[in-house]
Amino acid sequence: MQVKAPRGTYDIMPDDVNKWHYVERIIRQTAETFGYAEIRTPIFEHTELFERGVGDTTDIVSKEMYTFQDRSNRSLTLRPENTASCVRAFIEHSVAGGILPVKWYYMGPMFRYDRPQAGRYRQFHQFGVEAFGSNNPAMDAEVISLALEILANLGLTDYELHLNSVGCPQCREIYREKLIAHIRPVKEQLCADCQTRFEKNPLRVLDCKLNSCQAAIAGFPNIYDYLCPDCSEHYSQVRKNLSDNKSSFIHDNQLVRGLDYYTNTAFEITIPQIGAQSAVAGGGRYNGLVKACGGTDMQGIGFAMGMERLLLAMASVENGPINAPKLDVFLALMDDKYEPQAVQILSGLRRAGIKTDRDYNYRSAKAQMKYADKLGARIVLLLGEDEIQRGIITIRDMQSREQSEASTEELMAAIKAILE
Numbered sequence: 358m359q360v361k362a363p364r365g366t367y368d369i370m371p372d373d374v375n376k377w378h379y380v381e382r383i384i385r386q387t388a389e390t391f392g393y394a395e396i397r398t399p400i401f402e403h404t405e406l407f408e409r410g411v412g413d414t415t416d417i418v419s420k421e422m423y424t425f426q427d428r429s430n431r432s433l434t435l436r437p438e439n440t441a442s443c444v445r446a447f448i449e450h451s452v453a454g455g456i457l458p459v460k461w462y463y464m465g466p467m468f469r470y471d472r473p474q475a476g477r478y479r480q481f482h483q484f485g486v487e488a489f490g491s492n493n494p495a496m497d498a499e500v501i502s503l504a505l506e507i508l509a510n511l512g513l514t515d516y517e518l519h520l521n522s523v524g525c526p527q528c529r530e531i532y533r534e535k536l537i538a539h540i541r542p543v544k545e546q547l548c549a550d551c552q553t554r555f556e557k558n559p560l561r562v563l564d565c566k567l568n569s570c571q572a573a574i575a576g577f578p579n580i581y582d583y584l585c586p587d588c589s590e591h592y593s594q595v596r597k598n599l600s601d602n603k604s605s606f607i608h609d610n611q612l613v614r615g616l617d618y619y620t621n622t623a624f625e626i627t628i629p630q631i632g633a634q635s636a637v638a639g640g641g642r643y644n645g646l647v648k649a650c651g652g653t654d655m656q657g658i659g660f661a662m663g664m665e666r667l668l669l670a671m672a673s674v675e676n677g678p679i680n681a682p683k684l685d686v687f688l689a690l691m692d693d694k695y696e697p698q699a700v701q702i703l704s705g706l707r708r709a710g711i712k713t714d715r716d717y718n719y720r721s722a723k724a725q726m727k728y729a730d731k732l733g734a735r736i737v738l739l740l741g742e743d744e745i746q747r748g749i750i751t752i753r754d755m756q757s758r759e760q761s762e763a764s765t766e767e768l769m770a771a772i773k774a775i776l777e
């Protein structure tokens with residue numbers, strides 16, 4: 358029986374991993390220039406953390422979690438997202454007692470029982486940030502700008518930033534009533550999910566992906582019209598800050614997050630050219646979340662970005678720098694009797710930080726040249742009978758195709774001269 362990777366998972370093979378390294382490097386550099394520090398939390402957590410921190414009316418918690426009992430009958434869940442874990446760590450390490458705000462980023466695999474398709478997997482990767490301890494609209498704008506800066510640094514310019522405000526629990530309550538009143542008469546036309554969730558969580562209906570639900574609720578009231586003066590001011594400050602920074606955005610009435618602990622800013626970034634799964638990042642303010650997870654009253658804002666979708670988007674963009682790192686030197690040796698010299702040369706070069714590989718199969722010189730070419734080696738060193746007799750090494754520059762000789766003592770300098 359041949360065992361395959363589970364549905365919705367995939368291998369990142371060595372030929373592709375360089376693209377991941379590139380994206381990861383750009384993301385880290387950008388996040389660090391914005392003053393964010395990396396946090397790494399466990400891949401699994403107690404199930405109740407996500408029930409509380411993500412919310413048990415969400416698709417994630419109600420349908421998508423990988424939950425299992427461990428050998429002590431604890432219910433654990435592979436993290437479907439990382440915000441709840443960050444909040445847990447924030448509380449567990451009493452971070453609120455230190456200097457605020459704190460700004461964290463994370464990167465790593467997430468797990469959801471989603472329907473696999475292009476840009477949607479069961480194990481996928483997210484980069485994200487969380488900034489705790491500030492309600493300044495400038496912080497909302499910073500978080501959004503960081504997401505945009507990453508896209509720009511990856512060469513992705515054809516994105517759309519969708520922006521909305523979901524207000525605070527007070528003004529949202531009034532809106533909620535209006536929305537329920539609007540939806541109730543058309544309830545029968547909604548999908549089963551929306552019918553069950555609309556009384557408890559009517560904002561989720563705005564978020565439903567079915568066209569039939571969207572058609573049914575057409576003309577729904579606009580949350581923007583119900584924002585209280587504080588929330589309205591916060592939203593206009595965020596927009597002003599983004600405009601000051603020359604970022605364009607689309608006000609999107611339908612962009613909502615249904616849970617009570619989400620407040621004010623909600624945003625999503627899409628890259629339409631990548632197709633059906635065009636959302637690359639989603640985020641917003643969650644001033645009620647830390648408290649909902651058992652901490653103090655603490656403002657927070659963050660986003661999560663889907664890394665597979667970034668790579669999908671990059672595949673449609675000319676992108677030079679993501680080529681595989683090539684080999685500097687390939688050491689061709691024709692017989693096992695040259696092994697003593699070979700290991701010394703190899704170790705010396707590697708210790709000097711020169712990317713070096715060697716032959717292990719003692720093939721013909723011609724076959725080894727072909728192999729070295731395939732590895733992208735800049736230089737090939739030849740070690741054969743003639744070289745050993747004369748106490749030299751043959752150096753072949755694979756670009757100019759020129760050949761020279763060097764003694765063991767001269768070798769390093771000769772190689773460095775070519776590499777420079």
Ligand code: ATP
Nearest residue numbers: 469471476477478481636637638639661662663666
């Ligand atoms: P969707 O509505 O597409 O299911 P979501 O609301 O579940 O998205 P978030 O929880 O906001 O998505 O996650 C943030 C980002 O993570 C998404 O914008 C997307 O880029 C990425 N993402 C989410 N789920 C998956 C998945 N199953 N596979 C790949 N990327 C994903």
Ligand code: MG
Nearest residue numbers: 416417469471
């Ligand atoms: Mg989803």
